[in-house]
Amino acid sequence: MIELKRVRKVYGDKVALDELNLTIKNGTIFGFLGHNGAGKSTTIKSIVSIINPTAGEIIVDGENLAEHRQAIKERIGYVPDTPDMFLQLTADEYWILLASAYNLTEEQKNKQVAYLTRLFDIQGQENNTLESFSHGMRQKVIVIGALLSDPDIWILDEPLQGLDPQAAFDLKELMKEHARKGNTVVFSTHNLDTAQQLCDELAILKKGELIYNGTVDDLLATSPGESLETIYLRMTGRHSDEQPGS
Secondary structure (H helix, E strand, O other): OEEEEEEEEEEOOEEEEEEEEEEEOOOOEEEEEOOOOOOHHHHHHHHOOOOOOOEEEEEEOOEEOOOOHHHHHOOEEEEOOOOOOOOOOEHHHHHHHHHHHOOOOHHHHHHHHHHHHHHOOOOOOOOOEHHHOOHHHHHHHHHHHHHOOOOOEEEEEOOOOOOOHHHHHHHHHHHHHHHHOOOEEEEEOOOHHHHHHHOOEEEEEEOOEEEEEEOHHHHHHOOOOOOHHHHHHHHHOOOOOOOOOO
């Protein structure tokens, strides 16, 4: 279980996260929704220790992240919000780097690479640099790297972005299977259909504040007969008297 207790992040005079309180249960797929700048990536980067909150606590299975950072990081597989990193490395060099960071044996690394490259249809591309790949192919390399150590916690920031339909389907199936085993999947998305299809529970953020936390069904029940899109846009979108371009 991941608990965020009054987590706050401030950059100068800008409040990126404002007193965020959340509980993410084991065995669930938990989704973050919100417009650009809502605080989704800030929350995710706080959980994976890329940034430190200005205030508040993050607790993972009873252990404070600030006090047990390394042990908790070793349990997390992370897909960042952009695959445009380590571009000079080949795919296999990137996976070797990740395998080393997670103390995998060569046998463990090779077994996972063989399975995941076959699943995501990237066999034979291992010696090409990330720079030479399309956005979608880079995303596949990053996803494979995140899953190499078979971590129990998956933290995925816009993981489906750029993936072809088959790869997106396969990753969603992996996410569901991972949660069924009692593990935790946390991801962000702008796609409401994906959120409705996958999420056991979701959080909607707006300008750093939590404006909804619960199931999709409970959210739909607040406005019977309306679509998730209509409800979401009413909660997060522009005021009704604003017009596009204004």
